[in-house]
Amino acid sequence: MPELPEVETSRRGIEPHILDTRVTRIIIRNRRLRWPVSKTLDRELPGNTITSVTRRAKYLLINTSSGTAILHLGMSGSVFVVDHGTPAGVHDHVDIDFDSGKTLRFRDPRRFGSLHWSTTPLKHKLLVSLGPEPLDDEFNAIYLWQRSRGRRVSIKQFIMNAAIVVGVGNIYASEALFMAGIHPRRAAGRVALPRYELLVAAIRNVLSSAIRAGGTTLRDFYGGDGEAGYFRQQLEAYGREGEACRRCNTPISAIVQGQRSTFYCKNCQT
DNA sequence: AAATATACCTGACTGC
């Protein structure tokens, strides 16, 4: 599943292949993604040259001088570069052809992904209310502490709220709270500033090491499926119910919060 | 306003 590190890895992977090349056509085999893909995209994208590929939260922004394609990979999406004419599979919903002979292909079995066209992408409805990037300086302990005052929502749901901070998915939320020693059910408003220092460091740490891992295992991303469980072996809490905590040997507990599974150590996290 | 539930979708897995 594409977490922020995989989206960033995808960005780094595709950009050199499509930068400064011109879109010759777009083929949309299935418009029924999370939202129907508008025909505006078919009309506006072809003919433009790619100026950069950037990322905001888990959105990939494929920029041209006259507008931006906004792509979200959802739960099961991936993008990769193939040669023109490579046969498409059943879940290959969109192809963007370039004058280089290459095709950028979007594959998404569960169709939770989305694709939009915008001339002002950062003001797009989907992006305008997003919180800071977890690896930027404006995401820090004081910021989190201030935003959390008076909030009774659990700390886990708080850090997964994209209006607070983007890019912390279900897996990394459990991991970061484990690293910081904070109980996932604790109210966000009852976490003290020093513990937010630990939490911010943990979030940065887990995301940046996953980006490094992603860069390694997704090396042959193009044409591959890119779904390798590159971070599996590094997980300390997620998916380890009943297994020994690596710190204290207490069996890891599993609970459900907001319809999502949470894993934690009831001895180490308070 | 904040918190919580729901919807979207299908591959992988479980139990009969």
Place this chain on the structure above:
DNA sequence: TGCAGTCAGGTATATT
């Protein structure tokens, strides 16, 4: 071996 049922998960949106 097949089949029905369950689960997973990002996030906008609806509901409480």
